[in-house]
Amino acid sequence: MTFRHPTRRGFLASTMSSLAALAAAGAMPRRARAATPPGVLVVGQIAEPKALDPAAVTAVNDFRILVNLYEGLTRYKPGTLEVAPGLATDWTISDDGTVYTFTLREGVRFHDGTPFDAEAVKFNFDRMLDESHPYHDTGPFPLAFFFGSVAKTEALDPRTVRFTLNEPYAPFLSNLAYPTGLIVSPEAVKRHGKEFGRNPVGTGPFRFVEWRSNEAVVIERNPDYWGEKAGTEAVIFRPITDANTRVAEMLAGGIDLMVEVPPTSLAQFRGGGFSIVEQAGPHLWFLILNCKEGPFADKRVRQAANYAINKEAIVNDVLEGTATVAAGPIPPAFNWAYNDALEPYPYDPDKARALIEEAGAAGAKLVFYVTEGGSGMLDPVPMGTAIQADLEAVGFDVEIKTFEWNTFLGQVNPGLEGKADMAEMAWMTNDPDTLPYLALRTEAWPDKGGFNSGYYSNPKVDELLEKARTSTDQAERARLYKEMQVIVHDDAPWVFVANWKQNAVTSDRVKNFRLEPSFLLHLASVVKE
Amino acid sequence: MLLGITVIVFLIMSLIPGDPATAILGAYATPENVEKLNRDLGLDRPMVERYFIWLGNMLQGDFGRSFSLNRPVIDEVAERFSATLVLAGTSFVLCALFGIAAGVVSAVRQYGLADRLITFAVLIGISVPSFFLGMIMILFFAVRLRWFPVSGMYAIYGGGDLADLLHHLVMPAVALAAVAAGVVARLSRSAMLEVLRQDYIRTARAKGLRERRVIFGHALRSAMVSIIPVLGLQAGFVLSGAVYIETVFQWPGVGRMLVDAILKRDLMLVQGGVVFVAAAYVLFNIAVDVAQALLDPRIKT
Numbered sequence: 160m161t162f163r164h165p166t167r168r169g170f171l172a173s174t175m176s177s178l179a180a181l182a183a184a185g186a187m188p189r190r191a192r193a194a195t196p197p198g199v200l201v202v203g204q205i206a207e208p209k210a211l212d213p214a215a216v217t218a219v220n221d222f223r224i225l226v227n228l229y230e231g232l233t234r235y236k237p238g239t240l241e242v243a244p245g246l247a248t249d250w251t252i253s254d255d256g257t258v259y260t261f262t263l264r265e266g267v268r269f270h271d272g273t274p275f276d277a278e279a280v281k282f283n284f285d286r287m288l289d290e291s292h293p294y295h296d297t298g299p300f301p302l303a304f305f306f307g308s309v310a311k312t313e314a315l316d317p318r319t320v321r322f323t324l325n326e327p328y329a330p331f332l333s334n335l336a337y338p339t340g341l342i343v344s345p346e347a348v349k350r351h352g353k354e355f356g357r358n359p360v361g362t363g364p365f366r367f368v369e370w371r372s373n374e375a376v377v378i379e380r381n382p383d384y385w386g387e388k389a390g391t392e393a394v395i396f397r398p399i400t401d402a403n404t405r406v407a408e409m410l411a412g413g414i415d416l417m418v419e420v421p422p423t424s425l426a427q428f429r430g431g432g433f434s435i436v437e438q439a440g441p442h443l444w445f446l447i448l449n450c451k452e453g454p455f456a457d458k459r460v461r462q463a464a465n466y467a468i469n470k471e472a473i474v475n476d477v478l479e480g481t482a483t484v485a486a487g488p489i490p491p492a493f494n495w496a497y498n499d500a501l502e503p504y505p506y507d508p509d510k511a512r513a514l515i516e517e518a519g520a521a522g523a524k525l526v527f528y529v530t531e532g533g534s535g536m537l538d539p540v541p542m543g544t545a546i547q548a549d550l551e552a553v554g555f556d557v558e559i560k561t562f563e564w565n566t567f568l569g570q571v572n573p574g575l576e577g578k579a580d581m582a583e584m585a586w587m588t589n590d591p592d593t594l595p596y597l598a599l600r601t602e603a604w605p606d607k608g609g610f611n612s613g614y615y616s617n618p619k620v621d622e623l624l625e626k627a628r629t630s631t632d633q634a635e636r637a638r639l640y641k642e643m644q645v646i647v648h649d650d651a652p653w654v655f656v657a658n659w660k661q662n663a664v665t666s667d668r669v670k671n672f673r674l675e676p677s678f679l680l681h682l683a684s685v686v687k688e
Numbered sequence: 689m690l691l692g693i694t695v696i697v698f699l700i701m702s703l704i705p706g707d708p709a710t711a712i713l714g715a716y717a718t719p720e721n722v723e724k725l726n727r728d729l730g731l732d733r734p735m736v737e738r739y740f741i742w743l744g745n746m747l748q749g750d751f752g753r754s755f756s757l758n759r760p761v762i763d764e765v766a767e768r769f770s771a772t773l774v775l776a777g778t779s780f781v782l783c784a785l786f787g788i789a790a791g792v793v794s795a796v797r798q799y800g801l802a803d804r805l806i807t808f809a810v811l812i813g814i815s816v817p818s819f820f821l822g823m824i825m826i827l828f829f830a831v832r833l834r835w836f837p838v839s840g841m842y843a844i845y846g847g848g849d850l851a852d853l854l855h856h857l858v859m860p861a862v863a864l865a866a867v868a869a870g871v872v873a874r875l876s877r878s879a880m881l882e883v884l885r886q887d888y889i890r891t892a893r894a895k896g897l898r899e900r901r902v903i904f905g906h907a908l909r910s911a912m913v914s915i916i917p918v919l920g921l922q923a924g925f926v927l928s929g930a931v932y933i934e935t936v937f938q939w940p941g942v943g944r945m946l947v948d949a950i951l952k953r954d955l956m957l958v959q960g961g962v963v964f965v966a967a968a969y970v971l972f973n974i975a976v977d978v979a980q981a982l983l984d985p986r987i988k989t
Binding site (some may be wrong): 413 | 721825944
């Protein structure tokens with residue numbers, strides 16, 4: 160099969176001919192329909208993508224396609240969340256941490272043949288950040304605040320680009336590796352305007368072929384890729400929103416690879432021509448406790464909640480082993496910033512009762528906000544019910560209020576004051592800074608535009624987080640984060656519940672597949688037999 | 689009437705809590721980010737103003753742009769609605785054909801073996817929810833036997849022709865038609881039984897007409913008068929039942945589109961979609977009334 164013409168017809172013709180060849184060989188014509196052709200990987204996605212413009216999308220589901228089409232200046236080293244060179248080969252950071260100068264990789268071209276250079280990088284960031292840029296109207300760009308600290312971007316020469324930040328901001332490098340920082344072709348944006356999201360052009364190992372609404376997004380190997388060429392001829396992403404149908408398609412051979420397998424379905428894939436892949440990610444599932452009022456204003460009661468909830472039972476029984484018990488506010492996937500010395504609160508109902516007694520909170524009534532679903536929320540209703548049972552066992556009277564996800568966010572993000580004592584929440588981030596900075600600082604209380612919905616406040620934590628954000632030395636940042644984790648663990652503004660392990664199932668014909676801790680889905684090295 | 693629908697849809701979409709900005713930003717929805725995004729989406733204007741802008745644009749044929757799919761609403765709705773029509777139309781034909789046939793057979797063979805078998809099957813057909821039937825069919829015919837594809841409308845590679853479409857259509861159409869066919873069969877049976885007892889049927893038989901002629905030429909024709917309105921109702925049923933079936937079989941239809949759009953708070957898509965479907969429904973009911981009037985002159989008054 161060749162893919163010289165990136166058109167639907169050409170693609171179909173070639174796949175048709177290979178199918179015809181298969182059928183002619185008489186190899187189970189019925190089954191041949193269900194089994195996917197070799198060299199073409201079919202991926203079961205959880206939803207239709209919103210757009211294929213990296214600056215405009217927010218969902219992990221869309222990122223899974225994007226990272227195969229585009230590249231950023233930096234990327235995550237495979238298997239880690241550490242930053243490595245991408246389209247930039249190296250960089251220097253000024254001593255005050257505000258000027259980043261990148262040297263760009265030579266000989267890289269976009270899929271449309273235009274060269275990748277410093278002007279292209281400048282175009283990308285100006286489009287996202289500068290409201291007067293002629294192509295700013297190709298947005299909106301909801302995650303542009305990832306680069307909110309960028310004051311200006313300059314192309315010094317074709318191979319050198321300089322970013323000036325208005326304040327030191329250490330997560331900048333890892334934000335560049337995040338899908339929002341992926342580099343698009345300026346010429347393609349100019350040509351397609353608002354339709355760029357359906358006509359993506361990047362520099363990645365795959366290039367775009369077609370997008371059939373609600374059926375498939377097709378990408379094929381980029382023959383001119385500067386690095387190692389992709390292992391499959393093409394990848395087809397199929398949106399299958401219903402989890403049961405996705406499982407059935409996998410069992411029937413209609414897809415080769417599926418992500419986010421429901422925990423209860425995993426057993427069907429053990430053995431029998433499938434392999435299961437798991438990878439812990441930068442995810443934290445926790446309970447926000449209202450530190451401002453009610454029983455949880457007392458630190459002892461907050462600790463009691465951490466002792467009272469049987470997290471082992473939640474991850475093993477409710478989530479069927481698809482998560483691990485969380486110890487603190489930073490997930491272990493950030494290996495360099497994670498404090499190994501931290502132990503999760505053990506399940507100890509007696510100690511919880513003693514602490515509650517001591518604080519005089521026995522029999523307190525708690526209002527608990529639970530969501531029906533949502534990004535990264537895993538199985539929120541059964542988890543909420545299990546938590547309710549554990550808390551009632553130590554003498555609380557817990558009332559659950561359930562909301563649909565968007566409504567839930569509308570209730571929780573403005574703060575829990577006057578409404579609830581606790582709420583479920585989950586975050587997936589790309590830098591250890593993000594979650595604590597946005598959700599644990601005093602300056603991040605909801606009325607100041609942050610996500611600290613439980614009104615936790617500890618000046619020492621504030622100071623450590625500010626310092627870690629402005630330091631450009633990773634070892635120094637790691638030390639600060641580790642210190643912060645110990646304090647937050649003890650203050651217990653949250654109940655630390657689970658770190659999700661992302662999972663995927665592949666058929667036996669798929670080789671070299673691995674999941675990344677970043678939750679992104681890099682398919683360039685995957686081979687299908 | 690359609691104007692009323694536009695007001696209701698617009699109000700309901702404005703009243704449900706959670707706005708597009710929180711749906712897009714998810715956990716990142718700070719008041720600041722939400723405000724900026726709302727400004728970009730034009731949602732910072734007063735509600736009444738937004739309604740009239742929407743209505744004015746729609747009257748000029750512009751249904752707006754879906755932010756969650758980043759394409760014009762009308763393209764998406766037209767594409768999805770035709771997929772739904774293919775599914776619901778096939779189901780409707782299936783349920784009408786099989787329902788009437790089963791009803792006629794069991795009326796003619798009243799209390800015979802065929803009647804008992806059909807009545808039993810109809811009872812099961814009516815009682816099994818269509819989405820459950822769909823899931824069972826997927827497990828058996830697609831996963832175990834691999835006769836039919838699990839989901840989708842066209843094969844993901846190759847295909848794209850009519851045979852491919854039919855191959856994908858069989859399971860969802862049958863699952864959707866099952867309940868409706870059961871209802872039609874029961875009503876056809878009782879309508880036929882009533883007609884068969886009439887004097888003119890006896891007269892027809894006494895004239896020496898062949899039984900086939902009596903049943904199809906005389907009995908069924910007058911029974912149709914009471915069957916047609918039921919068919920009209922069932923057409924509405926297959927259209928609305930398509931929502932479940934579209935989800936189970938991942939059929940790219942308008943029902944699933946609306947569900948997704950509501951979850952994402954895609955205001956333009958929901959509003960445009962509902963107005964479009966409502967208009968189609970009104971047209972369809974008019975068509976049924978006309979058909980009925982043609983068959984039964986008594987209705988024309």
